[in-house]
Amino acid sequence: MRRNLLILAGTSEATRLAQVVSEAGIPATLSYAGRVERTKAQPLPKRIGGFGGVAGLIEYLREAEVSHVIDATHPFAAQMSRNAVDACAAAGIPLVALTRSPWIKRAGDLWTSVHSIDAAVSALPMSVRSVLLAIGRMHLNSFAERPQHHYILRLVDPPASDIFLPSYQAIVSRGPFTLEGDRQLMQEHAIDFVVSKNAGGASSRSKIDAARDLGLPVIMIERPIVNRERLEFERVEDVMQWLFHASTDLGV
Ligand SMILES: NC(=O)c1ccc[n+]([C@@H]2O[C@H](COP(=O)([O-])OP(=O)(O)OC[C@H]3O[C@@H](n4cnc5c(N)ncnc54)[C@H](OP(=O)(O)O)[C@@H]3O)[C@@H](O)[C@H]2O)c1
Missing domain, CATH: 3.40.50.720 (NAD(P)-binding Rossmann-like Domain)
Incomplete structure (x- = not known):
């Protein structure tokens, strides 16, 4: 069963996932927009810079033979998230988002x-x-x-x-x-x-x-709305489970 992940990064969630994916020995690349000068040291290879919209991302997914995309971008990176949903749908590649719930106002806030x-x-x-x-x-x-x-x-x-x-x-x-x-x-x-x-x-x-x-x-x-249907998890363990199930379901 071939796996080659693209992890859209730039968050602490992406860093945690990178650690677990690397320990599991699954080939993966972390993608950064290039907004910060120094990205964190990571146990996985990195690529840096935009893909060139949906069309560029589709091309990248095909050329790099990506099997699964995990969108672990920041909740405010809505454009990247929309592009990821659209490109994965067009390329027939399973996608999941690793995200976090917004903060809720508490008494005293x-x-x-x-x-x-x-x-x-x-x-x-x-x-x-x-x-x-x-x-x-x-x-x-x-x-x-x-x-x-x-x-x-x-x-x-x-x-x-x-x-x-x-x-x-x-x-x-x-x-x-x-x-x-x-x-x-x-x-x-x-x-x-x-x-x-x-x-x-x-x-x-x-x-x-x-x-x-x-x-x-x-x-x-407050957050921008991604405005796309997509599977979302908040825990790295759930993404790892999905990875194995999505692989079986899609036969990749
Ligand atoms: N916005 C925030 O407050 C915030 C906070 C912390 C971290 N970050 C991180 O900073 C990055 C950029 O955020 P943003 O708000 O500028 O995003 P955005 O507005 O959704 O993205 C604008 C464009 O930047 C490129 N891009 C964004 N994330 C990318 C990634 N991980 N890998 C490759 N290209 C990426 C894409 O260019 P193309 O269309 O050319 O592919 C995308 O269309 C994200 O990776 C995000 O996780 C953002």
Whole structure:
């Protein structure tokens, strides 16, 4: 039974899956968009960069003789997820998503839910505030629309010279983050507002818990909708089980 997996990566879920797949001795390649300068060391081969839309992905799947695709991208990487569903359907290759549930508002959370970066910018007050932006680096410049605020940026890579916020400080860290560490960061920088994506999962929720503890308001950017039917699991074990069943069902 031939298996050759393509794992769409860029998350802690993809890293966990890579470990298990490698230990099981299953051939696989991890795919990254190339958004960060240094990808994590992994026990599997990597490829980096976009495929060139659905057509490019179909071509890649055929040329690399991929048997199964596991979409372990971030919940906000909706375009990649849609392309993966469409390309796999066209190429007749089984696909599963390894994902995580969104965070749910709890008692004590002071969230304002919004559905876009622009709406998050608009949700900030006009008076000067200290704002923690824990949203990655792609959309930071949208916050230049509110130039009066001081922004604390949490980034994986040191910032390039393309950040056009008048007042900011970058804190470079890949995590893992802790409740105590995030509480301390918010206190040290006298944070008034936290802006977060509703990424879900355990690895980055400490900022949400710290904000609740400190009574800080959070502008929560809700997830984009993938808008495709697909099989989803939250546990690596379930993906591994599917892998063996999907193989049998499809005879690959
Ligand atoms: N968005 C976030 O907040 C966030 C947070 C943490 C990690 N990430 C990771 O960063 C990557 C990019 O996120 P995004 O929000 O820019 O995605 P996106 O908007 O859904 O993707 C835009 C394009 O980037 C390419 N791409 C995305 N993920 C890829 C992957 N794993 N391998 C190869 N190409 C990929 C594809 O280009 P082509 O059309 O040319 O194939 C895709 O159409 C994802 O892999 C995601 O897991 C994203």
